[in-house]
Amino acid sequence: MPDLLNPRLLRNLLPAFSLTVLLLLIFYLQPRAMSYFGLNLLLNLALPIAFATLAQMCVMAVNDLDLGIGAFVGFVACVGATFLRDTPALGVLILAGCIIAYAALGFLIHVRNLPSIVVTLGMSFVWLGLALLVLPTPGGKAPDWIRSVMTWKTPLFPFTIYASVVVALVVHVVLMRSSYGTVLRGAGGNPVSVERAGWSLLKAKMTMYAMAGLFGIFSGVSLIGLTTSADANIALRYTLLSIAGAILGGSEFVGGRISPIGAVIGATTLTLAGSFLSFLRISPDWQIGAQGGILILVLALRVLINRSEKR
């Protein structure tokens, strides 16, 4: 029954609604943004942030939090701008090792029942240190193929939009529509009953962490495609942005409630928020403040919706 006041529908529409409102405001303030070039400029960095947000979402799905994702993305960017260009085979090997490392983190956290915040915060230092070893000073150069993909002049809309839509749909199919994706989310929702049905919680957690590693790699690689060179500190902000993006997109901190499409939308909203402020001629100083403000606003709206649901 498509009830317009159905809380679940409202909840699912909230991220898209926030994005639309923001876009309309931007177009109203700056009609020139409504062009191929304008959109390209506005959404320039949306894709790497979207990937980082998806990575964060995977970890949140199993009731954890990754405070090292930003440093990890930075490390991947450094590897991308050096090994991946100079010795591609070794580069790919390193990145594959990263996925294994993430799965191992999931293993450690599950088996020893550790607080993910502390472990991933410690790992953020490891990633940052590794990045500095790979690339002690900013520089390096992105492989040409990545560069050409990221700057691909697609017809009608900028590449970022197509890529975001495709990524959102693919991850949606994997996590929300596939049969094992159901088990993965169930492991966050009611671990006891999932285990009683004969599934391995350890495997679920390791899979989710490995996926987080994979998306972190996509984030770093797409980032250097846009910036051409890398820097160990290039993505430290992504840790906070990814958490905010996932929450904005309707994922919840506990209970396995996630939404890949929402996460991509949330990341895009955060990217746009910065541009919006500059159109308002508000100093860029307030950019992260605005991101925090939007986050609080959306959380408050969600409380209201949930409260109406209770009735």
Place this chain on the structure above:
Amino acid sequence: MSVPGQSETIIELTGIRKGFGAVQALGGMDLVVRQGEVLGIVGHNGAGKSTLMHVLAGTLVPDAGELHISGKSKLAEYGIRAAHMNGFRTVFQELSLCPNLTVTENARIMHPEISGLNWRKQARALILDKLDQIFPGHGISGNDLIGDLAIAKRQMVEISRAFTQSSQAPKLVVLDEPTSSLDSVVSDQLLTYVRQFVKVGGSCILISHLLNEILNTCDRIVVMQDGRAVDERPTSEFNRDTLVESMGSVARDSQDADDEKAVRRSDEAKPLVSVAPNKTPAELALQVYRGEIVGLAGLSGHGQTDTLVDIFLGSARSKSADAGPMALVAGDRQVDGIFPLWSIAKNVTISSLKEFVRLGLIDPSAEQKLGETWREKIGIQTQDMNNNIYSLSGGNQQKALFARALGSKATLILMDDPMRGVDIGTKQEVYELLRSEAAKGRTFIWYTTEMNELEHCDHVYVFRDGDIVADLARQDMSEQQVLHASFE
């Protein structure tokens, strides 16, 4: 109705024992479930029903006894998997669905064999067909999130899921209070289906506090008491009264009706506490007068704990009631009472800390003194009150929680079934203490699941489905009356 003896035995338990610390939850339980029958299990609190269920579901391993499936001894390899492989399904009272998944997806979690590209279609068909079959007109869609459904609908999904067939057909379905959150129409649908299910060869175990349900649906009824089957007859040989009768046994040794107290009650002007939980009518409201020991009875989980917590937190928030300071003695020690990292002394003094403060700091010697006083007074068996709380046995841990409440300035003490898992010696000591404290003017509200403890109470209120359904004064309280009120 099937004729016993002609049909095949599905599972047979003999002499099953299971203990938790000092408590023997199952003390030699025998049970036979035959094909094509609905077996009813009734019993009062602590009879061992839920432990038995967990043994059947494979989630608890018994300490001793035999388990035969289709005539073969299976106890060694019995577990969750084995139960599943044999087609034994259990619907527990606590919901075991994933709230973040849809109805369809929850069906899939339980049936790993559903896979392939159209798994969603298979799973949806599986669960919705069963829902349609059991609860026609249920109004649930496969895409509904469990978390968004009302509790009754979740229960319907959970029950239907237990009856679904994939690679394993359900052979025995155990239903624990399945109708507790369903309305009468839906309950009837379920019980009708249960009869259909056994007609085509399935078996069911039904546990319910609604005796009419049991009498109308079951072929055979087993009455449990103290972890054993004490009576077992075809349903036709039971009626409501005989059923209630066989559930109770504890003969009261003395009927020392204390008329003095009954008189005193009407004299007093105002009750200390007056609450009407849930939809309780005003004339049955819980009323407690100073110096009384008031008992809360009924089957466990029917609103007694909630009422106690409401009284406790209500005063903590508003202080409007003139009940004075109060303290609560937790029954579920691990969850509601114990601070696991602390010493016995610190566990005892947490509710009295303000009294030891000198110049902003807690005076350790005063604190120590309170601990020592109560160690002697209540007899906590330990060398040193500074030992960790877990160095004590369960009964002594409970004594420490009593000491916490009685050692505080509280004049009203709330007790949430505090004697769970406590040995008989400790109990006697505590009863003694309660009586002397009540004589000194302290007031007690005592929720207990043990029938004989009600004899220590001046007044007993029986709870059912969150409401108070009976108000019994000490002189006219009997076990039969409590049982009659507890079961609908």
Place this chain on the structure above:
Amino acid sequence: MMSPAGSRFERLLNLPWIWAYLAAITVWLATIFYTTGQGSAQILSAALSFATFSVIVGIGQMYVITLGPGNVDLSIPATMTFAGAVSMKIIDSNNAMILPGLAIAIGCGAAVGIFNYGLIRALRIPPIIATLSSSFLVQSAAIAYGRGIKIKPPPMLADFTTWRIADIPVLALCVMALAAVMSLVLHRTVFGRSVTAIGQNPRAAELAGVPVNFIRFATYVQSAVLAALCGFLLSGFSGGASLNMGAEYLLASIAVVVIGGTLVAGGFSNVSGLWGAAMFMFLLVTMLNTFGLSAGFRLILTGLIIVCVITLAGGRRRI
């Protein structure tokens, strides 16, 4: 604590904070062994100076973490920066304004703490998310207010924060006194007792009559106030408030708590371990510097040590 009293040595090893000190001493010895004793005192003195700031924020974070799983204050860096920027601008290098500036810094901290707990309660969100979102706002406010201009601290504050008597930093002595007081508060006041009770079992605490919401509120405010104090002092120490001055203190505040022997699961903590852990963290960096290792290696080792400590400590849970 069930173990019978073993030898004195065994009892010493059972102290939760002893490992941090042992590690700090080991690292220090390794360093002076390498430099053949040169500058051993200066290293300690410098370590004391820098550890001071980690300890101040560490105390606040420790109380928060003691509240139990899910409790952590991620707004510490932003609060430090904000309080530092606001107070330095108001003081405007004027000695006479130091005390009002301090009051304002502490006021900033209290405001952030109240806002944090307001979010936790009103939006019913986990503290991590609440302190994270508020840190966005606070950081922004600091940037907008400070405009990136580094105002010199008043001379007296700068002198005080860098004052040494016989090579011992006076500020470190003051913070040791603060730590002693906070240790007393933890173990000997109703507030401290309530915090540890909530961390072990919040429901039992509530049913034992502990005002859970008020205690949690006070703990978050305390953490933010200490962060603000740290920002104020650090501005004096490092020649003004800079916009990223708090950045390294997010990890530092959590790391000193974990390494110092506090249970991450909550309900059990100690203040003295903070000093050992903070000294260890600084001495480790010094040691790696002395060995001539690059910044990359230093970070990797720091990170790995934290992961190792938490992995080992995770098994120590007694529940």
